[in-house]
Amino acid sequence: MTVKKKPKGAARARARSPRPADAPVRVIVLAAGVGSRMRSSLPKVLHRVGGRPLLDAVLDTAERLSPAETVVVLGAARARVETAIEGRPVRVALQDPPLGTGDAVRCGLELLDASDGPILVLSGDVPLLRPETLAELVRKRGAEDLDLAFLSFRPPDPGAFGRVVRDSRGRVRSIVESKNATPRESKIAEVNAGVYCFRAEALRRCIAAIRKNPLTDEFYLTDAIELIARAGGGVEAVEIPDWREAWGINTRRDLAAAEEIERRRSVERALDSGVTVLDPATVRIGPHVEIAPDAVLHPFVCLEGRTRIGEGCEVFPFTRIADSQVDAGAAVGPHCDVEGARIGPRSRVGPYSRLRPGTVLEEGVRIGNFVETKNAVLGRGTKALHLAYLGDAEIGADVNIGAGVITCNYDGENKNRTEIGEGAFVGSDSQLVAPVTVGKGAYVGAGSTITKNVPDGALAISREGQKNIEGWAARRKSKKAH
Numbered sequence: 001m002t003v004k005k006k007p008k009g010a011a012r013a014r015a016r017s018p019r020p021a022d023a024p025v026r027v028i029v030l031a032a033g034v035g036s037r038m039r040s041s042l043p044k045v046l047h048r049v050g051g052r053p054l055l056d057a058v059l060d061t062a063e064r065l066s067p068a069e070t071v072v073v074l075g076a077a078r079a080r081v082e083t084a085i086e087g088r089p090v091r092v093a094l095q096d097p098p099l100g101t102g103d104a105v106r107c108g109l110e111l112l113d114a115s116d117g118p119i120l121v122l123s124g125d126v127p128l129l130r131p132e133t134l135a136e137l138v139r140k141r142g143a144e145d146l147d148l149a150f151l152s153f154r155p156p157d158p159g160a161f162g163r164v165v166r167d168s169r170g171r172v173r174s175i176v177e178s179k180n181a182t183p184r185e186s187k188i189a190e191v192n193a194g195v196y197c198f199r200a201e202a203l204r205r206c207i208a209a210i211r212k213n214p215l216t217d218e219f220y221l222t223d224a225i226e227l228i229a230r231a232g233g234g235v236e237a238v239e240i241p242d243w244r245e246a247w248g249i250n251t252r253r254d255l256a257a258a259e260e261i262e263r264r265r266s267v268e269r270a271l272d273s274g275v276t277v278l279d280p281a282t283v284r285i286g287p288h289v290e291i292a293p294d295a296v297l298h299p300f301v302c303l304e305g306r307t308r309i310g311e312g313c314e315v316f317p318f319t320r321i322a323d324s325q326v327d328a329g330a331a332v333g334p335h336c337d338v339e340g341a342r343i344g345p346r347s348r349v350g351p352y353s354r355l356r357p358g359t360v361l362e363e364g365v366r367i368g369n370f371v372e373t374k375n376a377v378l379g380r381g382t383k384a385l386h387l388a389y390l391g392d393a394e395i396g397a398d399v400n401i402g403a404g405v406i407t408c409n410y411d412g413e414n415k416n417r418t419e420i421g422e423g424a425f426v427g428s429d430s431q432l433v434a435p436v437t438v439g440k441g442a443y444v445g446a447g448s449t450i451t452k453n454v455p456d457g458a459l460a461i462s463r464e465g466q467k468n469i470e471g472w473a474a475r476r477k478s479k480k481a482h
């Protein structure tokens with residue numbers, strides 16, 4: 001049998017009222033700071049980690065909690081940041097001038113309605129948090145009916161982070177900013193991640209009570225911890241075991257460190273899901289990339305955007321693939337650049353190929369060195385192995401594109417289409433001046449400039465006939481000797 005302790009005073013009163021634990025969370029993201037330590041004309045939250053702006057990373061994570069509403073607090077750079085987050089289900093609060101994190105939260109609160117339920121405060125410059133960690137923070141605050149739960153961590157060097165001050169019994173008493181810390185406090189290893197889950201009413205009370213810090217003239221949100229602890233309200237830190245998750249970005253050095261953490265993390269995710277990564281130190285995988293098991297990634301491979309790599313694919317060294325789909329068993333690289341393309345099953349691309357947006361390779365297509373494709377569909381089993389440009393083209397199955405073939409798709413004003421029928425053979429160094437059609441099973445002789453449609457099964461040839469002059473070389477030599 002378990003015996004429940006009777007809750008005391010205020011806690012007893014709260015215990016009687018229905019708990020807001022299950023109420024949907026509302027989110028305030030702080031992103032109005034100047035970010036002067038970045039020494040950049042770009043707002044700090046628009047700098048990228050893993051190819052994604054910091055603010056996007058934070059909003060993506062917050063969205064996973066299905067918040068009832070999200071308010072982003074922006075400052076002087078509002079217009080620029082707003083454009084970057086257009087289309088997201090968030091509202092923007094303005095804080096100008098930036099008077100500190102406490103003042104920023106006050107601005108955000110003005111936009112939220114007065115309803116109960118937990119309020120999650122996130123920092124726009126803490127981009128590596130996992131949704132599971134945020135969910136745990138919200139769960140803990142609810143389960144223990146706390147006024148505040150916040151995330152703490154122990155970085156290798158506590159540096160500029162706020163220190164978590166505890167009493168002799170280990171209870172959280174306050175957060176002291178490093179600028180304000182005594183030498184003794186500076187030595188504290190546990191620091192504040194800048195991520196908080198408040199009871200709405202406690203947050204409102206604190207924000208009204210926070211005073212300007214005399215040293216910096218800023219309103220510190222972190223003063224809320226001491227205010228709550230003094231009033232006897234529940235406040236707890238949830239320590240993140242892996243400090244990397246809580247890494248905050250104030251400087252370019254911090255940004256570079258975050259990039260490496262994120263890079264390493266995405267490689268490890270791939271490894272755990274059954275992908276072979278030959279050199280984990282040099283491979284980059286973006287946050288929205290999906291890779292099926294038994295794919296093999298060689299050194300210096302870069303996968304970006306909404307890319308999907310199918311089962312058993314192999315990506316060879318120095319290859320970048322962005323916003324593309326590579327189907328099972330295909331091989332790409334080395335030294336390829338692929339963007340907005342679809343590579344069909346068992347196709348082979350590279351070395352040195354460039355697939356541009358709108359490229360669709362069906363099954364078993366082969367693209368070789370110095371071949372560029374754009375807005376081009378290549379049918380099953382078609383080959384273009386050397387030095388070609390295929391743009392605005394519809395090419396059937398089992399076509400052979402010889403070395404040096406060019407679709408002349410642009411007449412200076414318009415883009416025109418080239419169609420090549422199934423089983424056609426386009427000889428080397430031919431130009432197909434679009435709009436033009438090469439029929440099914442037709443042949444184009446090497447070195448032809450094709451300006452008229454070629455019927456099915458025909459041979460088109462448009463070069464001058466060859467003339468051989470017998471004995472010419474010997475006559476030239478003897479002339480030189482005299």
Ligand code: UD1
Pocket residue numbers: 030031032033034073095097098099100101102103104123124125126160161162163175177191192193194219220221222247248249250
């Ligand atoms: C803050 C915390 C510190 C914590 C660290 C974690 C305070 C006072 N300190 O310090 O305890 O260890 O984060 O990363 O909160 N912002 C505004 N308006 C402002 C000021 C800041 O919106 O007036 C935003 C910033 O854009 C940023 C976030 O709040 O996204 C944090 O501000 P920042 O100045 O970076 O605080 P830190 O010094 O890192």
Ligand code: CA
Pocket residue numbers: 123125248249250
């Ligand atoms: Ca910061």
